[in-house]
Amino acid sequence: MKKQNNVVKPKRTKKTVSQPAKVTIRKLPTGVRGLDDILGGGIPEFSFNIIAATPGCGKTTLAHQIVFANATAQKPALYFTVLGEPAIKMLRYQQQFSFFDESKLGKAVRFINLSDLVLKNDLNAVLAEIIKEVTTANPGIVVVDSFRTVMREAVASGSELDMQSFIQGLTQFLTSWEATTFLVGEYGEAEIRGNPLFTIADGLIWLSQVTERNSVVRKLQVMKLRGQDSVPGLHTIRISANGLQAFSRTLGLVGKKIFPKGRRRLSMGIPELDKMLGGGIFEGDSLLIAGPSGTGKSALSTHFIDEGLRQGESAIVAIFEERPVGYVERAGSFGLNLKKPQKTGKLEILYLRPLDLSVDETMQEILDAVERIGAKRLVIDSLVGFEMALAPGFRADFRESLYRMIGALTGAGVTILSTVEVEDTFTSLSFSHYTISFLTDDIIRMRYVEIDGQLRKVIFIIKMRGSNHSKDIREYVITDKGLVVIGPRQTDYARLTTGAPEPINQPQEASPEPKEKKLEGVLRRVRD
Amino acid sequence: MNRVTPKMRELAERLIAYETKGRQSPLLKTPVSFPVSEKLRPRLTTLMGKFGFHALLSRALALAGKEVPWLRAFQVNAEGSLESLDKLEGSVHPDEIFEGRVVLIAQLLGLLEAFVGEKLTLNLLREEWPSLAPPPEEIK
Numbered sequence: 206m207k208k209q210n211n212v213v214k215p216k217r218t219k220k221t222v223s224q225p226a227k228v229t230i231r232k233l234p235t236g237v238r239g240l241d242d243i244l245g246g247g248i249p250e251f252s253f254n255i256i257a258a259t260p261g262c263g264k265t266t267l268a269h270q271i272v273f274a275n276a277t278a279q280k281p282a283l284y285f286t287v288l289g290e291p292a293i294k295m296l297r298y299q300q301q302f303s304f305f306d307e308s309k310l311g312k313a314v315r316f317i318n319l320s321d322l323v324l325k326n327d328l329n330a331v332l333a334e335i336i337k338e339v340t341t342a343n344p345g346i347v348v349v350d351s352f353r354t355v356m357r358e359a360v361a362s363g364s365e366l367d368m369q370s371f372i373q374g375l376t377q378f379l380t381s382w383e384a385t386t387f388l389v390g391e392y393g394e395a396e397i398r399g400n401p402l403f404t405i406a407d408g409l410i411w412l413s414q415v416t417e418r419n420s421v422v423r424k425l426q427v428m429k430l431r432g433q434d435s436v437p438g439l440h441t442i443r444i445s446a447n448g449l450q451a452f453s454r455t456l457g458l459v460g461k462k463i464f465p466k467g468r469r470r471l472s473m474g475i476p477e478l479d480k481m482l483g484g485g486i487f488e489g490d491s492l493l494i495a496g497p498s499g500t501g502k503s504a505l506s507t508h509f510i511d512e513g514l515r516q517g518e519s520a521i522v523a524i525f526e527e528r529p530v531g532y533v534e535r536a537g538s539f540g541l542n543l544k545k546p547q548k549t550g551k552l553e554i555l556y557l558r559p560l561d562l563s564v565d566e567t568m569q570e571i572l573d574a575v576e577r578i579g580a581k582r583l584v585i586d587s588l589v590g591f592e593m594a595l596a597p598g599f600r601a602d603f604r605e606s607l608y609r610m611i612g613a614l615t616g617a618g619v620t621i622l623s624t625v626e627v628e629d630t631f632t633s634l635s636f637s638h639y640t641i642s643f644l645t646d647d648i649i650r651m652r653y654v655e656i657d658g659q660l661r662k663v664i665f666i667i668k669m670r671g672s673n674h675s676k677d678i679r680e681y682v683i684t685d686k687g688l689v690v691i692g693p694r695q696t697d698y699a700r701l702t703t704g705a706p707e708p709i710n711q712p713q714e715a716s717p718e719p720k721e722k723k724l725e726g727v728l729r730r731v732r733d
Numbered sequence: 734m735n736r737v738t739p740k741m742r743e744l745a746e747r748l749i750a751y752e753t754k755g756r757q758s759p760l761l762k763t764p765v766s767f768p769v770s771e772k773l774r775p776r777l778t779t780l781m782g783k784f785g786f787h788a789l790l791s792r793a794l795a796l797a798g799k800e801v802p803w804l805r806a807f808q809v810n811a812e813g814s815l816e817s818l819d820k821l822e823g824s825v826h827p828d829e830i831f832e833g834r835v836v837l838i839a840q841l842l843g844l845l846e847a848f849v850g851e852k853l854t855l856n857l858l859r860e861e862w863p864s865l866a867p868p869p870e871e872i873k
Binding site (some may be wrong): 228286291292293294295296302307308310311315316317318319320 | 778779780781782783785789803845848849850851853856857859860
């Protein structure tokens with residue numbers, strides 16, 4: 206007999222080792238729309254940053270926006286001005302921007318002029334003055350504008366060691382005093398190399414102006430930002446009455462929730478066309494309507510929008526060629542009332558044709574509108590007009606940005622209809638010069654054909670991702686009811702797609718799929 | 734062209750009256766002082782630098798000197814203070830001194846107003862004389 210072992214074995218418990226918590230770096234808002242996303246959440250607190258650029262890029266405005274976004278009476282911002290733009294002129298110009306809050310001046314935002322000390326070439330005195338002011342005010346934000354002039358004076362005085370010692374002392378002091386610092390300066394890209402300032406800095410925001418033919422566009426690049434996942438590359442910035450606005454290359458769409466793609470079909474507002482599409486297009490699809498001028502692409506898109514509005518969906522129409530008034534009037538001539546949904550906020554018509562438009566800011570405008578009214582349908586009329594409205598320098602980026610925007614919007618469940626003008630040739634059938642498969646799930650082609658001495662119009666479905674569709678070529682007309690598909694199809698002609706069809710007098714080859722007439726016959730027999 | 738608005742003129746009068754209250758004998762025995770500009774000097778020097786304040790006060794003095802001849806006897810020294818080139822003792826009536834001070838300060842405030850606007854000018858003054866400058870809600 207085995208001796209019973211009464212010894213209770215202690216239960217082995219997993220020893221939990223508490224990990225020391227890593228430091229959480231608070232991120233300060235920049236007050237610049239779009240910039241926090243680019244920076245990976247904002248400016249790291251207590252970081253030592255450089256805002257560098259050539260003149261006229263918006264350095265000082267950027268610094269002011271950051272200052273006004275963060276300064277409070279308890280944690281003020283100290284703005285040291287040095288030989289650059291005098292504070293009085295800064296105040297004169299910066300108060301024109303909407304972010305400028307004069308009630309913050311004095312208590313929350315304090316300007317201190319260091320010119321006299323810098324002119325004496327005494328870096329120690331400059332540092333001592335900064336230390337004195339910072340110690341007294343206990344600021345959250347410190348700006349030195351322009352730091353470049355401080356350095357220039359120091360270099361002129363001939364002591365590089367003094368300069369390095371000054372930078373080191375300044376960095377250590379301001380970080381120890383828990384101040385987030387911005388040194389604003391005019392630098393050229395060649396000056397980055399071998400400059401200790403850029404090595405010490407935690408963050409380096411580079412602003413530039415890019416010239417392309419007659420257009421000038423401001424760009425922002427986060428060249429360096431310690432400890433944060435900033436968005437690489439050049440981002441467009443624009444200076445308006447609201448100050449700087451940044452447009453991320455990713456349009457701030459990275460990480461957005463993807464709408465689960467269902468199989469709900471949306472009506473195009475033209476029953477015969479819905480039938481050709483197998484019941485309508487899928488929600489969240491991107492549909493391209495390609496055809497030459499005058500074939501009714503805009504009319505078709507208006508039907509699409511009107512149908513969505515009838516179903517209670519909100520919609521955005523981005524137009525680049527026609528003006529909103531004309532667009533609404535033309536819809537009215539088809540018996541479609543777009544004025545009412547415009548008034549109730551269910552429909553927004555964006556007319557986007559300013560000069561030097563950047564692709565990212567245009568797309569941002571569309572995205573904002575979509576978000577603002579919760580649009581489920583979007584029309585871009587047309588891609589050619591969109592591209593033409595852009596500054597020449599942006600046209601190269603057009604497809605890439607368009608792809609990103611369409612991908613993000615359809616991913617969010619918005620159904621997009623884009624029109625594109627293509628030139629009809631009478632020897633071939635082109636869809637568009639854009640990279641179709643990347644931009645669209647579905648393609649509808651409209652074209653002219655010459656029949657019996659008339660220039661008539663036909664419509665057919667080229668592609669429908671994930672669904673069967675009619676292969677018929679249907680004739681349509683544009684009447685006072687809009688676009689009306691007639692047909693069922695032109696059976697007496699061949700080579701309709703070339704635009705110069707020929708009458709058929711001999712029996713045709715069997716088509717790979719049943720044509721509509723035959724199919725109807727089969728169904729009738731089945732019913733009988 | 735006189736850019737001084739009645740509001741700035743009135744404000745200058747109040748500031749001068751406040752700063753000189755009971756400090757001046759009826760007849761001038763001591764050199765003419767400019768307490769308002771002296772009080773503004775550190776604040777504006779911090780904002781604009783010594784040179785910037787010097788330039789602004791010199792301009793105000795030049796403009797004021799056109800209206801008040803005895804002010805032409807003054808200049809702005811390197812520190813940003815006003816100093817007399819001539820001895821004025823007894824030659825200027827206290828009423829004229831008051832008027833000269835008001836005109837000078839009104840010109841200085843007028844310049845500030847032209848550069849940074851009325852709101853910011855009054856903000857600056859409010860920091861030094863909280864009870865004298867009108868509160869923001871009164872500024873139209």
